[in-house]
Amino acid sequence: xxxxxxxxxxxxxxxxxHLGHAFEQAGHRIVSVYSRSLIKAEFLAESLxxxxxTHQLDFSLVKxxxxxxxxxxxxxxxxxxxxxxxxxxxxxxxxxxxxxxxxTNQSKIRGGVxxxxxxxxxxxxxxxxxxPIGVEASNSADLSLLKNLAExxxxxxxxxxxxxxxxxxxxxxxxxxxxxxxxxxxxEILEKYQIDFSVLQPLITxxxxxxFTHSPFQVQTGPAVxxxxxxxxxxxxxxxxxxxxxxxxxxxxxxxxxxxxxLAALNQLYTQE
Amino acid sequence: xxxxxxxxxxxxxxxxxHLGHAFEQAGHRIVSVYSRSLIKAEFLAESLxxxxxTHQLDFSLVKxxxxxxxxxxxxxxxxxxxxxxxxxxxxxxxxxxxxxxxxTNQSKIRGGVxxxxxxxxxxxxxxxxxxPIGVEASNSADLSLLKNLAExxxxxxxxxxxxxxxxxxxxxxxxxxxxxxxxxxxxEILEKYQIDFSVLQPLITxxxxxxFTHSPFQVQTGPAVxxxxxxxxxxxxxxxxxxxxxxxxxxxxxxxxxxxxxLAALNQLYTQE
Numbered sequence: 001x002x003x004x005x006x007x008x009x010x011x012x013x014x015x016x017x018h019l020g021h022a023f024e025q026a027g028h029r030i031v032s033v034y035s036r037s038l039i040k041a042e043f044l045a046e047s048l049x050x051x052x053x054t055h056q057l058d059f060s061l062v063k064x065x066x067x068x069x070x071x072x073x074x075x076x077x078x079x080x081x082x083x084x085x086x087x088x089x090x091x092x093x094x095x096x097x098x099x100x101x102x103x104t105n106q107s108k109i110r111g112g113v114x115x116x117x118x119x120x121x122x123x124x125x126x127x128x129x130x131x132p133i134g135v136e137a138s139n140s141a142d143l144s145l146l147k148n149l150a151e152x153x154x155x156x157x158x159x160x161x162x163x164x165x166x167x168x169x170x171x172x173x174x175x176x177x178x179x180x181x182x183x184x185x186x187x188e189i190l191e192k193y194q195i196d197f198s199v200l201q202p203l204i205t206x207x208x209x210x211x212f213t214h215s216p217f218q219v220q221t222g223p224a225v226x227x228x229x230x231x232x233x234x235x236x237x238x239x240x241x242x243x244x245x246x247x248x249x250x251x252x253x254x255x256x257x258x259x260x261x262x263l264a265a266l267n268q269l270y271t272q273e
Numbered sequence: 274x275x276x277x278x279x280x281x282x283x284x285x286x287x288x289x290x291h292l293g294h295a296f297e298q299a300g301h302r303i304v305s306v307y308s309r310s311l312i313k314a315e316f317l318a319e320s321l322x323x324x325x326x327t328h329q330l331d332f333s334l335v336k337x338x339x340x341x342x343x344x345x346x347x348x349x350x351x352x353x354x355x356x357x358x359x360x361x362x363x364x365x366x367x368x369x370x371x372x373x374x375x376x377t378n379q380s381k382i383r384g385g386v387x388x389x390x391x392x393x394x395x396x397x398x399x400x401x402x403x404x405p406i407g408v409e410a411s412n413s414a415d416l417s418l419l420k421n422l423a424e425x426x427x428x429x430x431x432x433x434x435x436x437x438x439x440x441x442x443x444x445x446x447x448x449x450x451x452x453x454x455x456x457x458x459x460x461e462i463l464e465k466y467q468i469d470f471s472v473l474q475p476l477i478t479x480x481x482x483x484x485f486t487h488s489p490f491q492v493q494t495g496p497a498v499x500x501x502x503x504x505x506x507x508x509x510x511x512x513x514x515x516x517x518x519x520x521x522x523x524x525x526x527x528x529x530x531x532x533x534x535x536l537a538a539l540n541q542l543y544t545q546e
Contacts, residue, residue, distance in 0.1 A: 072499070073499075073501060073503075073504065074501065097496075097504050097507060117472055117473065117475070117476055118475055118476050118479060119476055119479055119480060119483070119494055121483065121492070124479070124482075124483065124486075126479065127475070130475050131475050132472050132475065156472075158472070163466075164466055164468060166507065166511070167462060167463065167465075167466045167468065167511070168463065168468060168472060168473070169504075170462060170508050170511055170512075171458075171459040171460075171462045171463045171468075171473060172459070172473055172476055173495050173496065173497075173508065173522075174455045174456075174458050174459040174462070174518075174521075174522075175455060175456050175459035175473050175476070175477050175480075176473070176476055176477055176480040176494075176495070177493070177494060177495030177496075177497065177498075177529070178455050178495075178521075178525045178529075179452045179455055179456070179477070179480060179481075180480055180483075180484055180489050180492070180493055180494070181489070181490075181493060181525055181528060181529050181532070182447045182448060182451050182452055182455070183447075183448050183452070183481075183484040183489040184484075184488070184489035184490040184493070184532070185444075185447050185528075186444040186445070186447040186448035187444075187488065187489060187490075188490075189440060189443060189444045189447070190440065190441065190444045192440075193436075193437055193440045195437060195440065195441060195444075197485070198485070199390055199405050199429075199431070199441060200390065200441070200444060200445055200448050200449070201485055202390070202391055202400070202403050202404050202405065203390055203391050203392055203445055203448070203449055204448050204449055204452070204481065205481070206391060206392055206397070206399065207392060207448075207449040207452060207453055208452075208456075208477065208478070208481060209397075210392070210394065210397065210453075211453055211456040211457075212470070212471070212474060213397075215457070215460065216453050216454070216456040216457035216460060217454075217457040217460075217461075219394070219453070220450070220453055220454060220457070221392055221449075221450060221453070222446050222449070222450030223370075223446065223450075224446075224450065225450075226345070226346075228346060228347070230346075231346065231370050231442075234370060234439065235443050235446065238439070238440070238443055239443075244524075244527065244528040244531055244532075245447075245528070247524050247527075247528070248447075248451075248521075248524050248525060248528055249446075249447075251517075251520050251521050251524045252451045252454055252521060254517065254520075255454060255458075255517040255518070255520070255521055256450070256451075256454050258517060259454070259457070259517075
């Protein structure tokens, strides 16, 4: 059972939008919404029950149990330098990569992290209940406040020290940002030949499902892992006018083949025992 | 309404397994199952109603409307050289990359292609109805036979000439094989820090869904597309003991940044008009 908290949102983008509404549904009160653009602050504030919109960074009169900086990484440090918080406020950021130590110079506030491991778009509803939220704080009382707050909107709350959080962020770059770029390349190649990207949707969906029920390296398929030289050459020729995509093709092929050789060597070791 | 066909499966792996059962459910008859290993041929044949298992490549007495080579690419050419088919049989392969011209030297048979755009594992049930099947043949009667056969098990049947099929295969390497390797890297990085890969599942699922409802290049996120030099350096340092993964990181980062600059230049062009 969580007590109801008063929350100030610093930021009005996708993260602020989704968190704000989830907090309200969980019984908390959003007291204030900041954006550099007053119109944007008003837009989010008006969709909430009793939030006050502002484009001023002077929060000295705002009574909130926690200030949530839902901002891009580079904006976080800038806002921290310029904003005025009530003395001894709890201020947390939502970033995957910024260390908790960015708050160290801010002796007048208590710093923390509230990191939802998810990508947010305004138009897409997110199941926050299933979204892992990593929390970090500089003392145990704040940690337990942040855990309670996270557990009021998610079933997947983890204590996540800065280093582990940065590792998750790096892993997410591979699994999501890079994956997205590969899907873009795939779509571009198909569209050049007037083939709709949807032709690959069942295959992609299945690949993903397999990656979570098996170990991805163990279920690797394709010409690289088969060392199928004919196909590799055919593909390299098809990519000759796409130097970046050819570089990606070759770099990934090499990594897949080296991993396959490592796994084969390991298997042999086990067999010999 | 499709007439019932007699089908010989040449191969007993995952593709043969899934196609064989789907054909039977659609009212066709599997008359024969070949595998180099008689035990494997028997295993699949016994799961079908009236299929005869064999490990001999002499099919001269097999009465089938179509012989389906459900084999790895390199095995297809070998089997074509050694197998004996009844004169003028229709023989098709199921490969994404082999051209239809591999049948040209086989003057005694009619060649064709029956390519399900999917990845098959024995233990995973596949919704073949939603799996695109690309067909190709050397004459219109065979093309319509293959189309009817494909339509009896799938709602997504397309005529696919060799070049378009090879492009789909190349696009699938990016969207599936490479994506799978990236997921493997992501898992390896997390496990080194005792973090379970499942922490990224909601984020990966959401990334995928977004890629099919938006254009992937348009919804690219992450430090590369933000040109966030601090995070890029942090990640490169974390990857210093993984030279292959660092190479992938840098190659993909460069491609993402170049694509972002292209899109920005295009947007500017449109704005100026």
